[in-house]
Amino acid sequence: MPEFDTIDDLPADSRVLVRLDLNSPIEDGSPQDNRRFERHTETVRELAAAGHRVVLMAHQGRPGRDDFTSLAGHAELLADHVDRDVAFVDDTYGDEALDAIDAIDAGEVLLLENTRMCEDELPEAEPEAKAETEFVRTLAPHFDAYVNDAYSAAHRKHASLVGFPLALPAYAGRVMETEYEANTAIATREFDGPVTMVVGGTKATDVIGVMDALDDRVDRFLLGGVAGELFLRAAGHPVGHDVGEMDLFDEQWERNRELIESVLDERGDAIHLASDLAYEGPDGERAEVAVDDIDEKETGFLDVGAATVDDYRPLIRESDGVFVKGALGVFEDERFADGTVGALAAIAETDCFSVVGGGDTSRAIEMYGLSEDEFSHVSIAGGAYIRALTGEPLPAVEVLEAAARRAGN
Ligand SMILES: Nc1ncnc2c1ncn2[C@@H]1O[C@H](COP(=O)(O)OP(=O)(O)O)[C@@H](O)[C@H]1O
Numbered sequence: 001m002p003e004f005d006t007i008d009d010l011p012a013d014s015r016v017l018v019r020l021d022l023n024s025p026i027e028d029g030s031p032q033d034n035r036r037f038e039r040h041t042e043t044v045r046e047l048a049a050a051g052h053r054v055v056l057m058a059h060q061g062r063p064g065r066d067d068f069t070s071l072a073g074h075a076e077l078l079a080d081h082v083d084r085d086v087a088f089v090d091d092t093y094g095d096e097a098l099d100a101i102d103a104i105d106a107g108e109v110l111l112l113e114n115t116r117m118c119e120d121e122l123p124e125a126e127p128e129a130k131a132e133t134e135f136v137r138t139l140a141p142h143f144d145a146y147v148n149d150a151y152s153a154a155h156r157k158h159a160s161l162v163g164f165p166l167a168l169p170a171y172a173g174r175v176m177e178t179e180y181e182a183n184t185a186i187a188t189r190e191f192d193g194p195v196t197m198v199v200g201g202t203k204a205t206d207v208i209g210v211m212d213a214l215d216d217r218v219d220r221f222l223l224g225g226v227a228g229e230l231f232l233r234a235a236g237h238p239v240g241h242d243v244g245e246m247d248l249f250d251e252q253w254e255r256n257r258e259l260i261e262s263v264l265d266e267r268g269d270a271i272h273l274a275s276d277l278a279y280e281g282p283d284g285e286r287a288e289v290a291v292d293d294i295d296e297k298e299t300g301f302l303d304v305g306a307a308t309v310d311d312y313r314p315l316i317r318e319s320d321g322v323f324v325k326g327a328l329g330v331f332e333d334e335r336f337a338d339g340t341v342g343a344l345a346a347i348a349e350t351d352c353f354s355v356v357g358g359g360d361t362s363r364a365i366e367m368y369g370l371s372e373d374e375f376s377h378v379s380i381a382g383g384a385y386i387r388a389l390t391g392e393p394l395p396a397v398e399v400l401e402a403a404a405r406r407a408g409n
């Protein structure tokens with residue numbers, strides 16, 4: 001169980017500074033709606049309805065990148081979700097921000113500008129140093145409490161995440177609570193039957209690290225995506241190579257080759273590889289080939305094949321816990337969605353404990369008409385989910401726990 005205080009412990013009529021993670025895909029300068037808005041709604045609504053004065057902080061992108069934008073559009077999107085006004089001030093901790101903060105009434109909600117527009121936010125440093133920044137020292141006195149709901153950014157040692165909990169009584173929001181509990185379940189929950197991990201996506205380096213770290217906690221790994229092809233390559237098949245313009249495979253292969261070979265050697269019995277793969281045929285149609293029949297490395301594969309889905313489905317159905325990290329194919333293209341959707345549908349049909357993580361993979365749920373309710377948890381975290389699975393501490397969670405100990409709870 002987490003050892004932090006939650007918003008249930010917040011004193012009445014507080015002025016609360018709340019950290020959300022609204023980091024989103026940006027198109028034509030505007031944030032695109034996604035699960036993060038919907039999920040944070042619960043915390044924001046609850047705090048406002050309880051009569052607290054609610055000031056929100058969040059980030060978008062990183063300086064120098066295309067997705068580094070103002071949060072003005074985020075305020076509008078969030079207002080649609082929480083169904084109440086969300087005021088916005090384009091300042092982080094200057095006079096304009098402080099005036100707006102001091103002016104809000106009980107039950108009102110205000111969003112401050114992108115925390116990463118403030119110089120003190122980004123450089124990673126220990127919480128004690130972050131608590132001493134001008135950003136934290138200026139804002140904190142205007143509040144009674146700090147709430148962190150940004151689980152998906154909790155692996156970052158940024159001022160808004162680790163500095164404020166040293167300066168103010170600190171609590172976890174609803175997203176922080178539910179993400180923490182579900183994502184650590186692989187280590188903390190008792191399972192009566194096999195635990196299965198579905199492993200795919202493009203970030204092979206990350207997921208191979210997870211496989212290595214989880215070792216004996218997972219009974220079987222069902223592979224697809226880029227990692228799946230790299231394991232097939234290690235097993236001697238001519239797949240998992242960059243073809244044409246691609247640069248997904250060779251660099252990750254060089255980086256992970258030894259680890260892949262040792263994981264395959266030590267956990268080979270637990271690792272299930274695709275027996276067939278799908279590619280784009282000459283007329284643009286989906287075509288499939290058995291892995292044993294592939295004899296040259298000239299085809300780019302985009303999904304696992306139908307026989308592989310038939311192999312994986314019963315393994316999922318007999319599991320007591322299933323954790324998903326990464327898609328089994330390029331599901332955004334309907335022709336190559338069968339692997340990902342087949343695995344998700346099999347999970348949805350069982351009553352096992354299931355967690356689907358990763359922003360991209362979880363999008364397949366709504367794209368293909370599956371219901372989020374069929375899964376125990378659909379995580380809105382990417383990097384933080386990976387760290388939780390491998391048991392790595394999350395600095396922003398650690399400071400919440402330290403704050404609860406200081407408060408004597
Ligand atoms: N064989 C493949 N080749 C290229 N891309 C793939 C392949 N299989 C899966 N993908 C891509 O992986 C992406 C999801 O991977 P990743 O970003 O690692 O996961 P997440 O964001 O869910 O953590 C999907 O967008 C999908 O198109």
Ligand SMILES: O=C(OP(=O)(O)O)[C@H](O)COP(=O)(O)O
Nearest residue numbers: 021023152153156381382383384
């Ligand atoms: O979107 C996020 O993480 P994710 O890409 O791992 O899901 C968080 O907002 C952290 O953002 P960052 O990776 O720019 O520090």
